[in-house]
Amino acid sequence: MSKGVLLLSGGLDSSLAGMILGTMGVDLVALHLESPFGCDSMAEQMAREIGIPLIVRSKGEPFLDLLARPKYGYGKAMNPCIDCRIHMFNMGRTVMEEVGASFLVTGEVVGQRPMSQTKRAIFSIDGDSGMEGRVLRPLSAKLLPETIPEKEGIVDRRRLFGWAGRSRKPQLALAKRLHLSVIPSPAGGCLLTDSHFTERVEDFVQIDWDARPAMGERRLPAASMLRFGRHFKFEEGEWVIVGRDDSDNRHLESHIRGAGVGFRPEGFDGPLVCFVTLEQEPSWRMEALASGALHAFGGGKVPSGDLSVTLLSATGERRHQLPALSPDQSHLMKKETWIPRWRR
Numbered sequence: 581m582s583k584g585v586l587l588l589s590g591g592l593d594s595s596l597a598g599m600i601l602g603t604m605g606v607d608l609v610a611l612h613l614e615s616p617f618g619c620d621s622m623a624e625q626m627a628r629e630i631g632i633p634l635i636v637r638s639k640g641e642p643f644l645d646l647l648a649r650p651k652y653g654y655g656k657a658m659n660p661c662i663d664c665r666i667h668m669f670n671m672g673r674t675v676m677e678e679v680g681a682s683f684l685v686t687g688e689v690v691g692q693r694p695m696s697q698t699k700r701a702i703f704s705i706d707g708d709s710g711m712e713g714r715v716l717r718p719l720s721a722k723l724l725p726e727t728i729p730e731k732e733g734i735v736d737r738r739r740l741f742g743w744a745g746r747s748r749k750p751q752l753a754l755a756k757r758l759h760l761s762v763i764p765s766p767a768g769g770c771l772l773t774d775s776h777f778t779e780r781v782e783d784f785v786q787i788d789w790d791a792r793p794a795m796g797e798r799r800l801p802a803a804s805m806l807r808f809g810r811h812f813k814f815e816e817g818e819w820v821i822v823g824r825d826d827s828d829n830r831h832l833e834s835h836i837r838g839a840g841v842g843f844r845p846e847g848f849d850g851p852l853v854c855f856v857t858l859e860q861e862p863s864w865r866m867e868a869l870a871s872g873a874l875h876a877f878g879g880g881k882v883p884s885g886d887l888s889v890t891l892l893s894a895t896g897e898r899r900h901q902l903p904a905l906s907p908d909q910s911h912l913m914k915k916e917t918w919i920p921r922w923r924r
């Protein structure tokens with residue numbers, strides 16, 4: 581088998597790794613593994629640019645488990661890079677079997693990342709995933725032991741590189757030489773390395789770990805909603821998400837049916853209000869909170885009295901009336917009642 585599977589984040593390094601092998605005529609299939617938290621990846625565009633087919637898979641629920649209890653710990657933020665690489669290599673091996681490939685290709689550069697790209701970490705990741713000799717790293721190959729595709733003459737080692745460290749200069753020069761039409765960010769923009777996102781992920785992991793047996797398939801859509809909207813937690817444990825703008829509303833709406841219940845205003849302007857919950861039907865408490873959120877964040881455009889909304893849940897969508905708030909619930913209409921769950 582002379583085919584390889586390229587782990588394509590959509591960042592510059594993995595794109596270059598694909599381009600280098602492309603210039604040798606190596607048969608490649610790209611595999612992009614999506615984080616449950618989402619990212620703005622350029623994988624599709626870069627696979628087109630390299631001229632290879634792309635398979636997209638979610639890292640799935642096992643990734644949420646390893647995120648909560650990573651065997652090798654976290655990096656500077658909530659990034660469990662070594663465990664994540666092992667997980668990705670395991671998923672890569674499955675795809676290798678499916679497409680008849682014999683090796684993996686990555687854009688890793690020795691010494692570029694302190695946690696997962698030291699030589700020691702690289703050897704340990706290859707060992708733990710059972711992939712020794714079958715992971716080709718074209719950007720640093722000359723600093724690493726010869727791999728099976730090199731030994732078998734599928735890949736010409738002389739045309740690979742021996743780069744190390746954090747400088748991007750060689751990558752940028754090569755991108756120019758290979759006429760890359762866009763220069764993506766270095767590593768595809770993983771949110772778990774973003775310290776601003778850490779508070780959200782820490783909080784999510786705490787809730788998710790305890791709730792995982794009950795939440796089941798709801799875990800992934802709930803994770804996907806973490807980066808959109810304003811999030812609030814109420815004393816009875818309700819997790820409420822309110823869209824900030826049309827873009828938030830659209831993204832939240834695309835996930836809420838898998839994660840709980842949503843209320844979309846009908847006949848008036850207002851945000852989408854979502855509840856991450858196991859319930860399929862709104863409780864009176866949810867109705868009161870949804871009505872309060874619509875008033876508090878509706879920009880003064882929400883009518884008084886009962887509110888007409890569309891109820892979104894796993895069972896579909898239907899029209900629904902939110903009863904008018906009683907005087908003792910009127911505090912829910914005030915923004916001061918709504919204390920954000922996270923500082924950022």
Ligand code: SF4
Binds near residue numbers: 660696772773
């Ligand atoms: S940066 Fe993100 S995607 Fe990359 S190895 Fe670390 S956790 Fe995984």
